[in-house]
Amino acid sequence: MAGDRDWWFDEAAGPLIRPYAMTRGRTRPGAPNLNLVTQIRASRNRSDLSQLTPEHQEIVDLCERPLSVAEIAAYLNIPLVVAKILISDLLELGDVVAGAPFQTSDIVDTKFLQAVLDGIRRI
Numbered sequence: 610m611a612g613d614r615d616w617w618f619d620e621a622a623g624p625l626i627r628p629y630a631m632t633r634g635r636t637r638p639g640a641p642n643l644n645l646v647t648q649i650r651a652s653r654n655r656s657d658l659s660q661l662t663p664e665h666q667e668i669v670d671l672c673e674r675p676l677s678v679a680e681i682a683a684y685l686n687i688p689l690v691v692a693k694i695l696i697s698d699l700l701e702l703g704d705v706v707a708g709a710p711f712q713t714s715d716i717v718d719t720k721f722l723q724a725v726l727d728g729i730r731r732i
Contacts, residue, residue, distance in 0.1 A: 638690070638697035640707070645679040645689070648708045649696055656702045664695055669704050 651672040661669070664685065671684055682692035699705040 638693040640693075640697040640700050643678050643693045643696060643707065646677050648675040648677055649681060649705050650675045650708070652704055652706050655704045661699075661704070662695075665699055665704075668692075668695055668699060672705055675708075 649668075649672050651669050655669065664687070667685060668681055671681060676684070678692055678696060679689065681696065682689045685692065687695075696705065696707070700707055
């Protein structure tokens with residue numbers, strides 16, 4: 610996947626495709642509730658990925674496991690607002706789903722939580 614990106618990325622200059630080109634001139638995401646820690650995951654019911662831009666496809670590929678919006682921006686080496694706009698597009702198409710960061714109530718292994726707490730107390 611990294612080899613596919615080499616043609617548009619110059620280590621010294623950064624992305625050769627301008628952010629406004631990636632977002633088609635948009636400056637605000639359509640989904641207003643995206644923040645740095647919103648978890649994004651690829652949907653099981655996807656649209657035709659061949660119709661998506663390479664950046665959109667890369668986000669879907671990255672999100673086979675849940676990633677935060679900030680992680681996606683970092684992996685793609687794009688500004689956060691650009692990541693939010695691209696993710697918003699994918700949310701509208703149903704290719705990804707967004708959720709809140711996991712809560713400690715989602716963790717059922719209390720032994721794990723106790724081990725973490727014990728480790729913090731030893732510090």
